[in-house]
Amino acid sequence: MTAPPVVPAPARALRRKAGTPRPEVGKGDLGIALLFIAPAALGLVTFYLWPTVRGLYLSFTEFSLFGSPELIGFDNYVAIAQDALFWNSMKVTLWYVVLNIGFQTVIALGLAVLMHRLTKSGIIRGSILLPYLIAPVIAALLWFWMLDYQIGIVNSFLEWSGIGRIAFFGNESWAIPTIAFVNVWKHMGYTALLIFAGLQTIPTSVYEAAAVDGSTEWKTFWRITLPLLRPVLVLVLIITVTGSFQVFDTVAVTTGGGPGNASRVIQVYIVERAFERSDFGYAAALSAVLFVILAVVAWAQNKFLGGNESDLA
Template identity: 35%
Template sequence: MKKMMQRDSTWAGIFLLPNLICFLLFVLIPIVSAFVLSFMQWDMLSTPKFIGFDNYIRLFTQDEIFIQVLVNTLIFTACSVPMVIIASLLIAMALNQQILGKKFYRVLIFLPVISSNVVVSVMWKWLLVPDYGFVNYFLSWFGIAGPNWLTDANWSMFSIIFVFVWKNIGYYMLIFLAGLQGIPNSYYEAVEMDGGNAWHKFRNITIPLLSPTTFFVTVMVVIGSFQVFDIVMLMTEGGPGRSTSVMVHYLYQQAFRYFDMGYATAISYILFIIVLILTFLQFRFNKSENWSS
């Protein structure tokens, strides 16, 4: 028996070894290297120079653009997260009913998820062109003069948020749909027997029993919103001015346009800390809610 357990452990180690090697080479070592590099000044051509906490001090005391892109990222997250959650939940609830063609609608709403971010961004960039884009052309049918969606600072962030929400609601709709289908119909029947209406079902049954799903969706959308890059890069390149530039976009510019790799990695670790803190707070809040209930 002991020899069998040793043999199983050996084979388990052999099968796990490729994954461990990949994790070490492509995850752990780059993370540690980036952390060390954040204390360096390096332009990828000369020898890295250790400068201590200068990169982090520069971020918050000397770089006004970083403060602006940080605020832009927070605004983007604060707007996109509730929109994704609410829209995907409402659509999931609608498509959980016995309606004609619901499978077709599910596929239709999920299509943007499997589409490339590049394709989605280029498509919406053309649709939002002020002179001959379909969106402004459609608004003109109702006598509405559409704005410059991507070149007007008052509308550019809204446009980016809209595309992000449109791209992601299909995925989270499926997650909510799975959660809804896990709720027994007998609970809703009990509410009906007590004289409850649709609002009572939603407030007393759907929301409480769907809270684990909602928590998961919230965490994932928050992380995804802080990591948004390709939509911004392809649609506005952070403009006009810096009105749509977010942290990952600014990180990319510092690394591959200005070749300041040490500063870029410092930005990446600030981003990591922010996401880590927000995720931790969400877990603590969810835990306290569960204990109180």
């Protein structure tokens, strides 16, 4: 007698379930999903969408704390186009962005590659992130005291070495580079961590093939690492450039926009018009202009740097 063929357990289970109606997936889950989404949606509407709509409305008004908004059309935007302080603040902000992003990206990329290629120590990787964990105001005050012209340890060392003291925050030429340096020190660890996460997605087989072909570390970096890291670098640039245009706390704590208008970045100017001059309509128009600039810059970065393209695909 011939024994019946043995059917594997998964196949038997599939045979038993054959012909039975499949349960509907997702039926009745919409209410539960909306319940979980509701807190985040409420926060988005309350703290982002409504203030944005309100701000756009106020940008077409003349409004102070002592009266009601009065519609004036595009007068605020016409005044912005003729405002010398606005154009100066944009020039100062752009100079800060160039310095901050240039140094921060290069240093963070170098740190990320070193972490990826040379060390697996969690302590070393964590220590790079420590400056980012310090509150922005605390970090600004720390460097403000260290770079103080009279009692700062940095100026004491410069005088001892024969270079001479430098008014880092009190000199028009040094103010923005110094503020950029402080924020590079604070944020480069976080930027390096983002780039390091991107490096983790590159297969090791690519580097092994390059080593077999006799590629040096320098050629591997330029011809393999950078091209494969492009989508992550574009994302990092969008995040850091957007954040750099909105710098405020470091300037407010150290120079307050001075000396003169040397460090009066656009965010400081917006706050001054709103809370010192009580011109909330004009400040809202400045904020709207900044929003449009950042949207265009982010779109251009993603479009022309190929943020949606990847050589790993």
